[in-house]
Amino acid sequence: MNENNPVPPLIPPADRTTPPFVPPSATPPLPGNRPLGEDPSDQVAIPHTFAAIEALLRHPRRLMFQLRQPGGGKLIAGMLFVALVCAAVYGVIVGTFSNGTQLWAAPVKIAAGLFISATICLPSLYIFTCLSGSQARLAEVCGLLAGLLMLMTILLVGFAPVAWIFSQSTSSIGWMGFLHLMFWFVATIFGVRFMKNGFAHTNAKSHAGLNVWIIIFLLVAVQMTTALRPILGKSDTFFPAEKQFFVGHWLESLKLPDGEIGARARN
Amino acid sequence: MSTPTNRLKLSEISVLLRGESQAIAEWSGCWNARRFALHIGVIILGAGLYGAAMGWWRAPQQGLYVAIKFPLIILLTTFGNALINGMLAPLLGLNIPFRQSFLVIVMSHAITAAILGAFSPLILFLIWNAPPMAAGAAGAPAYSLILLVQVAVIALAGITGNLRLLQLLTTIGGSPAVARRVMFAWLWGNLFLGSQLSWILRPFIGSPDLPVEFYRQNALHGNFYEAVFHAIQKFF
Numbered sequence: 058m059n060e061n062n063p064v065p066p067l068i069p070p071a072d073r074t075t076p077p078f079v080p081p082s083a084t085p086p087l088p089g090n091r092p093l094g095e096d097p098s099d100q101v102a103i104p105h106t107f108a109a110i111e112a113l114l115r116h117p118r119r120l121m122f123q124l125r126q127p128g129g130g131k132l133i134a135g136m137l138f139v140a141l142v143c144a145a146v147y148g149v150i151v152g153t154f155s156n157g158t159q160l161w162a163a164p165v166k167i168a169a170g171l172f173i174s175a176t177i178c179l180p181s182l183y184i185f186t187c188l189s190g191s192q193a194r195l196a197e198v199c200g201l202l203a204g205l206l207m208l209m210t211i212l213l214v215g216f217a218p219v220a221w222i223f224s225q226s227t228s229s230i231g232w233m234g235f236l237h238l239m240f241w242f243v244a245t246i247f248g249v250r251f252m253k254n255g256f257a258h259t260n261a262k263s264h265a266g267l268n269v270w271i272i273i274f275l276l277v278a279v280q281m282t283t284a285l286r287p288i289l290g291k292s293d294t295f296f297p298a299e300k301q302f303f304v305g306h307w308l309e310s311l312k313l314p315d316g317e318i319g320a321r322a323r324n
Numbered sequence: 325m326s327t328p329t330n331r332l333k334l335s336e337i338s339v340l341l342r343g344e345s346q347a348i349a350e351w352s353g354c355w356n357a358r359r360f361a362l363h364i365g366v367i368i369l370g371a372g373l374y375g376a377a378m379g380w381w382r383a384p385q386q387g388l389y390v391a392i393k394f395p396l397i398i399l400l401t402t403f404g405n406a407l408i409n410g411m412l413a414p415l416l417g418l419n420i421p422f423r424q425s426f427l428v429i430v431m432s433h434a435i436t437a438a439i440l441g442a443f444s445p446l447i448l449f450l451i452w453n454a455p456p457m458a459a460g461a462a463g464a465p466a467y468s469l470i471l472l473v474q475v476a477v478i479a480l481a482g483i484t485g486n487l488r489l490l491q492l493l494t495t496i497g498g499s500p501a502v503a504r505r506v507m508f509a510w511l512w513g514n515l516f517l518g519s520q521l522s523w524i525l526r527p528f529i530g531s532p533d534l535p536v537e538f539y540r541q542n543a544l545h546g547n548f549y550e551a552v553f554h555a556i557q558k559f560f
Contacts, residue, residue: 215407219517222517
């Protein structure tokens with residue numbers, strides 16, 4: 058029954074005196090079905106970084122289209138800058154769990170870890186996209202990766218108030234680690250979805266290569282959290298003294314008794 | 325001018341409760357400070373009255389505390405999740421501005437609070453008829469009955485508020501599937517944060533064995549989910 062009178066989104070109030078109730082399609086067309094730029098709204102320029110954030114959230118096709126245009130490098134740089142700032146902001150929230158030096162160490166480690174992970178994975182991403190038959194240029198691949206990072210980090214900033222509430226009310230590193238990983242995982246799902254939608258417009262014959270790359274990226278990113286530990290707890294050294302894989306480190310963290318966890322986190 | 329405005333205010337509450345999605349969708353599309361204040365007022369009053377009734381059984385002072393804490397939890401949850409909720413809506417297919425997503429959530433909470441407020445005299449009556457909360461009452465049938473009634477009323481108000489939210493999102497977006505996705509994402513986030521805030525700001529009903537206080541001395545020790553986990557562990 059509601060299909061008869063839905064209010065179309067993003068219509069200025071002034072235009073609503075006689076609401077033009079044009080029902081949006083119940084199932085939007087799959088991304089990639091319509092070529093980028095076919096819709097005039099795709100071609101609207103992105104003049105500044107805030108517009109890029111807006112476009113990424115509300116009209117990702119516009120961002121994908123602009124990444125293919127001359128001057129896409131500037132847009133990519135802006136997106137990476139936003140990702141850097143947002144990662145640092147979330148890092149400060151992560152640092153509030155232990156306070157002290159972690160207030161600056163956690164943002165540095167999170168931002169650096171994210172960018173190092175992306176840099177390490179960029180060559181394999183390009184290779185996998187080529188193997189998939191995609192026509193995407195390296196700049197476009199960089200742009201989609203920058204979109205993934207930006208979307209992930211702005212979502213993490215969205216989660217930041219919730220993370221802060223929890224960081225002030227628990228002393229369990231295991232719990233906080235799980236919470237941050239969960240937020241990161243949710244943010245990554247949306248980021249990866251953006252990237253997949255972007256590659257759907259590059260004539261790729263298969264998503265298999267991209268799926269493999271996503272697994273690689275996830276593994277690299279979680280290993281980075283172990284390589285740069287401690288991010289949540291405190292330590293005498295900036296980098297860890299011994300090398301470990303993330304599974305071993307997580308299991309070790311879970312085995313720590315509450316008192317020790319609390320002492321490590323709060324001293 | 326003032327009389328029509330007042331009449332409009334009253335009618336707006338009933339429009340919200342009736343779930344007249346068309347009108348509510350139009351309200352959500354434009355900012356109106358007076359309407360926003362009205363909805364916040366309904367949350368404070370409705371949830372506050374219910375909170376007062378809830379805490380009254382332990383002591384009048386506990387009633388006062390819960391009258392402050394209950395609306396505070398709803399408002400803190402709404403503001404705490406505003407950013408992520410505003411981002412999730414377009415990402416899940418409902419392309420509405422941040423402000424609109426915020427207003428829509430405030431309205432659904434206003435509906436919930438209005439229902440809670442309407443039930444507050446009934447809760448007060450129930451408590452008036454219950455034996456005084458005495459030491460060891462936590463296991464008594466009266467305590468269990470009051471606890472269950474509270475859960476039932478809060479569940480009823482919460483479900484109604486969310487059903488109205490679903491109708492509203494369907495009207496705004498046009499797609500029931502998208503509306504469901506967005507509503508469940510918001511619901512998940514609100515439950516997640518709301519549970520923790522409730523944990524921090526406990527007690528609500530209160531315990532005869534513990535003093536009346538705004539929040540427990542160990543409010544910030546541990547979290548809701550750790551407590552649930554430890555409770556489950558006790559079974560094994």
